[in-house]
Amino acid sequence: MTKNVTTVGFDADDTLWHNEKFFQLTQARFAELLADHAEPGDLEARLVAAETRNLARYGFGIKGFVLSMIETALDVTGDRVPPAVIRSLIEAGHDMLEHPIELLPEAQAAVERMADTHRILLITKGDLLDQERKLAQSGLGDLFDGVAIVSDKTPDQYTGIFASQGDGADRGLMVGNSMKSDVLPMIVAGGWGVFVPQELAWDFEHADPPADRARYAELDDLSTLPDLVLRLG
Structure with a gap:
């Protein structure tokens, strides 16, 4: 037959x-790092806008997500984001890429x-x-x-x-x-x-x-x- x-x-x-839960945990950490510069709701909206805008450049995945977080951090701080924050975001991306x-x-x-x-x-x-x-x-x-x-x-x-x-x-x-x-x-x-x-x-x-x-x-x-x-x- x-x-x-x-x-x-x-x-x-x-x-x-599992995949999305690691993105959400990293995004919560992102909100903590930028808490002095943007409200959580506004920060999330700006990050989503950056991710959507960047899909054609970076595609889907962790690397594009990290680059979008860095771009958003620069935007909300007027290009004055502390280097330690950038370092933390890069390390968060490394953790995601190495997670079991x-x-x-x-x-x-x-x-x-x-x-x-x-x-x-x-x-x-x-x-x-x-x-x-x-x-x-x-x-x-x-x-x-x-x-x-x-x-x-x-x-x-x-x-x-x-x-x-x-x-x-x-x-x-x-x-x-x-x-x-x-x-x-x-x-x-x-x-x-x-x-x-x-x-x-x-x-x-x-x-x-x-x-x-x-x-x-x-x-x-x-x-x-x-x-x-x-x-x-």
């Missing part, structure tokens, strides 16, 4: 392992079960070296049939990846915690999009669910993913 879904793509950050990987509950079991029955891919965006480090430390790397680290997730990206490493997007499924990056563009490409929300999420990744839910599903966690894929056929 021909399967409807032959290839399953997994997002990485905050789908398989913490798998989310059910992540390993779900990947292992899907690897037994389907072709599985890791499709993630962000800094190449950092994402390679995370995958190597996760212990999941040998389970994937292919890995794609991209600058952004778009319908064209999914179309190309599932064509070259699967049987086409129409027989592919993408699972992740971002409606904007993991679900909607995959559905536009003709595949299934499965949303697994996390309590902590970057505002940039927020989007409304698709109006047409024929190829959309939402799960509480990854433990029920294999059963969902089985039902799809």
Whole structure:
């Protein structure tokens, strides 16, 4: 019998392992360092504006986040930010880049079960070296049939990846915690999009669910993913 879904793509950050909580902890430290220069709410808004503005320059990931914090610190202090603050922000970035990987509950079991029955891919965006480090430390790397680290997730990206490493997007499924990056563009490409929300999420990744839910599903966690894929056929 021909399967409807032959290839399953997994997002990485905050789908398989913790990520956003480290950004939020660093951002809280950033607010402490700049407390004498800006109110927390205003500082957060200016940092978000800098991150959004800089995505086209730096892409997604820790390095761009640190550069955006430094830029915001310069802005709110009128270019008089103490050198010690800059040093602290750089060190915070180093800590994030060296932090041990913490798998989310059910992540390993779900990947292992899907690897037994389907072709599985890791499709993630962000800094190449950092994402390679995370995958190597996760212990999941040998389970994937292919890995794609991209600058952004778009319908064209999914179309190309599932064509070259699967049987086409129409027989592919993408699972992740971002409606904007993991679900909607995959559905536009003709595949299934499965949303697994996390309590902590970057505002940039927020989007409304698709109006047409024929190829959309939402799960509480990854433990029920294999059963969902089985039902799809």
